[in-house]
Amino acid sequence: MSPQMNNIFAAILIAGLVAMMAGFVSHIVYKPKKLEAEAYPIAALETAPVAGGVAAPATAEPVTDLLATADIAQGEKLFKLCASCHSIDAGGPNRVGPNLSGVMKKGHAQAAGFAYSDAFKAKAGAPWTVEEMNTFLWNPKKAIPGTKMAYAGMKKPEDRAAVIKYLQSK
Ligand code: HEC
Numbered sequence: 500m501s502p503q504m505n506n507i508f509a510a511i512l513i514a515g516l517v518a519m520m521a522g523f524v525s526h527i528v529y530k531p532k533k534l535e536a537e538a539y540p541i542a543a544l545e546t547a548p549v550a551g552g553v554a555a556p557a558t559a560e561p562v563t564d565l566l567a568t569a570d571i572a573q574g575e576k577l578f579k580l581c582a583s584c585h586s587i588d589a590g591g592p593n594r595v596g597p598n599l600s601g602v603m604k605k606g607h608a609q610a611a612g613f614a615y616s617d618a619f620k621a622k623a624g625a626p627w628t629v630e631e632m633n634t635f636l637w638n639p640k641k642a643i644p645g646t647k648m649a650y651a652g653m654k655k656p657e658d659r660a661a662v663i664k665y666l667q668s669k
């Protein structure tokens with residue numbers, strides 16, 4: 500073999516070694532990423548995980564039993580999440596959402612002068628039961644398809660019970 504051929508072989512050999520090393524190193528570097536990706540299989544993402552990795556329930560947990568011990572003051576605090584769209588004192592203004600004074604006594608679509616969605620108009624006057632309000636607050640769009648209440652929903656049954664007790668008190 501000529502000296503030039505030797506040089507060429509040596510160069511090819513070194514290039515091959517470098518490529519192998521690079522592959523080996525990148526394997527070590529990227530391995531943690533791969534494990535991380537496998538920790539969240541796609542199937543789990545499709546069942547809408549909530550904090551703690553427990554799949555979200557497909558319907559609202561009942562709150563009738565929780566109402567007895569629910570705390571109105573806690574409900575009033577939680578109502579801050581609603582107050583950007585709703586006033587609740589008697590005679591309060593309609594905002595993005597209707598005034599909610601006496602809503603549990605007056606029934607669906609009770610606020611005068613508010614432009615309810617067709618979905619709500621179709622239920623106008625029907626009483627609001629605790630369970631209906633529970634399901635509505637859990638997931639408005641699922642409970643009343645076509646509602647224009649743009650609120651994702653209150654996932655903790657204790658929170659819904661407290662808010663419902665507060666609504667009942669107003
Ligand atoms: C982004 C604004 C927005 C937020 C936040 C919001 N709502 Fe609403 N809400 C609306 C709108 C708009 C409607 C009217 C729904 C329709 O016409 O489809 C409505 C309707 C309602 C109704 C029915 C009223 C009736 O007259 O029958 C209740 C009860 C209610 N909301 C309670 C709540 C509570 C409790 C919260 C907080 C946990 C909340 N909303 C958060 C906008 C909002």
